[in-house]
Amino acid sequence: MDKIIIEGGKKLQGEVQISGAKNAALPIMVSALLTDGWNTFENIPDLVDIKTAKRLLKSLGVQMEGDGALKINASQIDNLEASYELVKTMRASILVLGPLVARMGRARVSLPGGCAIGARPVNLHIKALREMGAQVDLVDGYVEAKADRLKGAEIFFETVTVTGTENIMMAAALAKGKTVLKNAAKEPEVVNLAEVLNGMGARITGAGTDTIKIDGVEGLHSVTARVMPDRIEAGTFLIAAGITGGDVTVCGCDPEYLDALIAKLIDTGMEITSTEDRISAKRRGPIRSVDVRTAPFPGFPTDLQAQMMAYMTVAEGLSAIAETVFENRFMHVGELTRMGANIEIQGHTAMVKGVPRIKGAPVMATDLRASASLILAGLVAEGRTEINRVYHLDRGYQEIEKKFSALGADIRRVKV
Ligand code: EPU
Numbered sequence: 001m002d003k004i005i006i007e008g009g010k011k012l013q014g015e016v017q018i019s020g021a022k023n024a025a026l027p028i029m030v031s032a033l034l035t036d037g038w039n040t041f042e043n044i045p046d047l048v049d050i051k052t053a054k055r056l057l058k059s060l061g062v063q064m065e066g067d068g069a070l071k072i073n074a075s076q077i078d079n080l081e082a083s084y085e086l087v088k089t090m091r092a093s094i095l096v097l098g099p100l101v102a103r104m105g106r107a108r109v110s111l112p113g114g115c116a117i118g119a120r121p122v123n124l125h126i127k128a129l130r131e132m133g134a135q136v137d138l139v140d141g142y143v144e145a146k147a148d149r150l151k152g153a154e155i156f157f158e159t160v161t162v163t164g165t166e167n168i169m170m171a172a173a174l175a176k177g178k179t180v181l182k183n184a185a186k187e188p189e190v191v192n193l194a195e196v197l198n199g200m201g202a203r204i205t206g207a208g209t210d211t212i213k214i215d216g217v218e219g220l221h222s223v224t225a226r227v228m229p230d231r232i233e234a235g236t237f238l239i240a241a242g243i244t245g246g247d248v249t250v251c252g253c254d255p256e257y258l259d260a261l262i263a264k265l266i267d268t269g270m271e272i273t274s275t276e277d278r279i280s281a282k283r284r285g286p287i288r289s290v291d292v293r294t295a296p297f298p299g300f301p302t303d304l305q306a307q308m309m310a311y312m313t314v315a316e317g318l319s320a321i322a323e324t325v326f327e328n329r330f331m332h333v334g335e336l337t338r339m340g341a342n343i344e345i346q347g348h349t350a351m352v353k354g355v356p357r358i359k360g361a362p363v364m365a366t367d368l369r370a371s372a373s374l375i376l377a378g379l380v381a382e383g384r385t386e387i388n389r390v391y392h393l394d395r396g397y398q399e400i401e402k403k404f405s406a407l408g409a410d411i412r413r414v415k416v
Contacts, residue, residue: 002390004401006378007410008360012246014407018234018253019045019398020227024189026092027166028196028227029053032062032072033099034174035200037222044070044227048395052090056082060096073222077104084110084141090395091115094122095163097145098171101134106146111138116366118326128155128168132175152177152216160185160296165212166193173202175216184212187297188257192228199223229277231257232303233397236372238262238281239304240404242270243311243380247282248407255279260300264290264308268315289317289354294325306332306373313341314380315354322349332370335363339377339385357382364388368396375400379409 020043030053032039044050046067054064061078065071080100087093087110100107112122126136126143132155134147152175157164165185170193172179184190186208194207200223203215234253241248242265255262255274262272262279267290270283289312294302302325312319313336323329330350333343340358344351360383365371371392378385387393390413393400404411 001388001416003414003416004375004387004390004393005412005414006360006375006385006387008378008381008383008385010244010379010408010410012240012244012248012379012404012407012409015249015251016237016403016407017251018229021045021189021192021230022047022049022396023162024192025050025227026053027095027163027170027189027193028225029057029070029072030095030099031170031193031196031200032057033060033074033077033096034103034170034197034220035222036075038071038073039222040224041070041072042068042224042226044068045230045398047398048391049090049092052086053092056086056090056093056096059083059086080104080106081108082110086110087112091120092163094125095167097125097143098129098167101129101145101147102150102171102174105148109143111141111143116331117329120326122164124157124159124161124164125167128157128164129171131155132171132179150175152179152214154180154182156182157184162187162190165190169194169204169207169212169214170197172214172216173197173204173220175214177216179214179216181212181214182210184210185296186210188228188231188254196223196225199225229253232301232369234258234279235261235301235304236307236376236397237403238265238279239307239311240376240379240407241281242268242283242287243314243376245283246407247280249278249280251278253277253279260298261304264292264300268311287311287315287354289315289319289352291320293322296325302326302329303369305329306369307376309333309343309350309352310336310373310376312352312354313343313358313377314356317354319352319354320349321352324348331366332373335365335370335374336377338363339381341377359383360385362386362388365392368392372397375404379404
């Protein structure tokens, strides 16, 4: 298994190009299940999760060509089951449930089970499908759903769920009649998916607000569409500029989707300027501590909480970081502490007392964003940091060590 080795202490400088968003690409690839004919999706990132999504779609009988510009044809679907093997590798596999029931009338998808960041149930996906007239049973660890044709319904999500909103939006696109999703997720990735579905002939309005209306249609056609840039990758590089006291321009991103992060980074003492698709970030003075509370979009993203915590370990003063989206997303705390950080967990809040410096150590993490936070800590730590279980990073960051290296970091991957 690969390791990443960082010699800390280099200030990052230069430009970095942002890749396509993992969390937009996954539902967009799955949306091809709703259509006949060849779809083309551009700006698909080169990630392990994307390879898993390809395996999943192929297992259903879908044809595929290309990589960055990925062509997908789901005219022939000959298997309606997403196996435990695939779902346990990637929870987003649950996204095939809605489209398969809507187009094929049935689906069998393994229940994801808990994961490193929380219990993460899919009860709201299931409840919504039942409200649309599907018969859904839980049999031997699988969700078995069937419906002759889904019916439009008014659905209230009691918790904001990103993939839940996406799953049901896809299902409702082919349902009979009108569906209204209330307390829907407002994440930009939901908007990107709605645009793609509308390009296929769906009739969706309100994506990006908490009420999404979908007028079901009889059929959808193929489309050529582009995946949005990855706002979490962009945010990770902005925080890297802050933690190293560097000067970094993040290119090919959507600054409007990073408002919550940018406001916090300015409060820490960073100077930030943006144009339509670039953000420049630098820090010269000391790092001021800030409090952070994660929330669904447009709040501070949970997917940037671990990286922000790494930044706060070397700030002046005390920072309270509250995680409100997932119940168990503090696995990075133990590893950051091993590097000399001073962090105490009080319920859902991590109290981070800034220290003048942290020190390199061998570390590992059990999820993607926690691993990214260890890279950031390694960039500022004295001496060598060795990050194990790099496959977590490869799930969601394209060529992360190459991008950091081009910015002047002393970072390399070692094959073990
Ligand atoms: N929830 C339920 N029941 C459900 C669905 C969700 O209780 O049926 C709860 C979850 O347990 C959680 C909260 O609702 O406490 C929000 O979960 P959500 O469903 O929004 O998460 P998700 O759709 O499974 C996506 C991203 C995550 C990101 C979250 C929150 C994808 C493929 N994944 O997950 O991304 O953290 O939204 O923004 O879009 C990552 O990229 O590292 C990652 C984990």
